[in-house]
Amino acid sequence: MLMQMVEILGPISIITLIGFLMGRSSVGLETRTLSTVVILVATPALIFHTLISMQVTPDTIRTMGGAALVCISVSGLLGLAALLWLGGPIRSFLPALMMPNSGNMGLPLVVLAFGPDGLRLGIAYFFVVALMQHTLGMWIYSGSINPKTLLRQPLIYSVLAVLVVTFTGVPVPSVILVATDLLGGMMIPAMLMLLGASLATLEVADLRPALLVALGRLLFGLASAFMAITILGLQGPVAGIVFLLSTMPTAIVIYVFAERFQQNAKQVAGSVVVSTALTFICLPLLVWAALTISSETGAAARGAPHSQTETFTDSTRFGH
Known part of the structure; x- marks a missing residue:
């Protein structure tokens, strides 16, 4: 188990x-340009290629997407209750409590902990989180709801393309598959480098709210993960991946929105830094828990006559 942890956490x-x-x-890293390429090009390409090449079923998309919505909803309700109780600014800290960094940190962990086939489950979860960050998260900070925001997200069009191919069986030209494979391949390392570069520039302006938000994000992530696993009856690798992705720290994009709409940006930045540091400290335990949940629930599912998990795991053989 120790060597497995080193193999998972070392590259990240x-x-x-x-x-x-x-x-x-002094060399610097042009994070604005790189993040734009990741959001507009690499992420949609990876989602399209992964879901198409691995022939992800609509059931898998519904299950992982549903789990993401449950986790975000539970974290949001718990975060709202905590902020009302403590008297904290809701528009500043609610998105930080409910939106995990399932991309920069979550997807690399899923790939390394559950093998390449685990990526398709992680992608099906991540795209829902990303859409919620760029719509609901932005709406909370801006103070207004604009449905047109959803139509400006390339992620939604890549998912729509996947659904069209999945339900119609239209063949995808090999040149498209190769191109999206190459473009999507840069997403995970680019995200990790962006994470490091962003942490190098963010500062902790006020330690107390940063610590409270960081602890809240981790605790609410744990609570939402167990609720999603229980409510949806998740088992095996599906349960382990949902656990891992839901317990990730506050997403860096939340700080971008806080700065754009002038919602205590410095305190939100501090929350991102402390939340990420706390998660890094807890990573060995979180990864161990995810692998344990996957193993134990998977064993229980294999002992049952037939379960929902078999639908998703029969065609998903993990490398670890």
């Missing part, structure tokens, strides 16, 4: 450290 730490050092050095 190294690539994040490279981004951090580049962000601190």
Whole structure:
């Protein structure tokens, strides 16, 4: 188990450290351009290629997407209750409590902990989180709801393309598959480098709210994960991946929105830093818990006559 942890956490730490050092050095890292490429090009390409090439079923998309919605909803309700109780600014800290960093940190962990086939489950979860961050998260900070925001997200069009191919059986030209494979391949390392570079520039302006938000994000993530696993009856690798992705720290994009709409940006930035640091400290325990949940619930599912998990795991053989 120890060597497995090193193999999972080592690459993530190294690539994040490279981004951090580049962000601190005179060389610098053009995070704005790189993040734009990741959001507009690499992420939609990875989602399209992964879901198409691995022939993800509509049931898998519904289950992982539903789990993401449950986790975000539970975290949001718990976060709202905590902020009302403590008298904290809701528009500033509610998105930080409910929106996990399932992309920069979550997807690399899923790939390394559950193998390449686990990526399709992680992607089906992540795209819902990303859409919620760029719609609901932005709406909370801006103070207004604009449905047109959803239509400007490339993620939604990549998912729509996947659904069209899945339900119609239209063949995808090999040139499209190769192109999206190459473009999507840069997403995970680029995200980790962006994470490191962003942490190099963010500062903790006020430690107390940063600590409270960081602890809240972790605790609410744990609570939402167990509720989603219980409510949806998730088992095996599906349960482990949902647990891992829901317990990730506050997403860095939340700080971007806080700064854009002038909602205590410095305190939100501090929350992102402390939340990420806390998660890094807890990563060995979180990964161990995810693998344990996957193993124990998977064993229980295999002992049952037939379960929902078999629908998703029969065609998903993990490398670890």
